[in-house]
């Protein structure tokens with residue numbers, strides 16, 4: 085068993101709602117979510133398709149605003165922020181990892197990561213970011229020359245190279261088989277452990293919850309479970 089319990093709040097959501105309106109039809113994607121995320125914590129977010137996971141993570145990451153309720157990043161209220169403030173928040177504090185890697189095909193792994201480090205305030209060298217995700221030997225490969233898991237690890241290197249405070253991952257292993265999926269989880273696990281980056285990981289694979297400090301389950305736009313994981317394991321111990 086691995087014991088490490090971080091404590092300070094990095095995100096706080098209070099009564100968050102999100103209603104999508106398409107014509108006359110309203111969809112209540114979030115129906116009053118209360119949640120806090122602690123500095124350095126790894127949270128796995130589970131829930132059926134349509135339960136509101138991506139909506140919640142997009143709001144935490146400043147990609148979207150709630151319809152009601154309040155969201156704070158440390159002392160800053162995101163739910164009151166202007167577009168310009170949200171852009172600055174995302175640039176300075178958030179790394180995103182999505183199911184599809186969105187790498188530039190004509191650029192090497194190193195160059196894909198350098199796209200971000202060239203505009204960040206205090207970036208790590210692209211080489212260090214790639215080493216952290218186990219790709220020291222693939223720096224000059226192009227996306228088409230890499231496996232899905234390697235491409236996703238380049239995407240993780242790109243997300244962490246600007247040293248974000250939080251890493252928001254929406255189905256990062258959704259397109260991967262078990263072997264490459266575990267390599268991707270290893271990279272996320274080590275970033276969280278070694279850099280202390282608070283991490284939210286959305287997944288449909290319930291066995292992945294075993295690597296989390298805390299497990300949150302959404303159903304129908306509400307938190308129906310929010311529990312610490314007292315028996316954390318390494319990604320290699322997850323049965324896929």
Ligand SMILES: Nc1ncnc2c1ncn2[C@@H]1O[C@H](COP(=O)(O)OP(=O)(O)OP(=O)(O)O)[C@@H](O)[C@H]1O
Pocket residue numbers: 104105106111112113131132133134135136137138139140
């Ligand atoms: N842009 C949008 N316009 C209208 N409805 C939307 C929009 N985005 C999401 N929804 C609806 O909001 C609800 C929650 O969607 P969300 O994508 O947050 O769920 P999810 O739990 O991430 O699902 P999945 O696991 O399938 O990705 C769903 O009913 C979805 O159809």
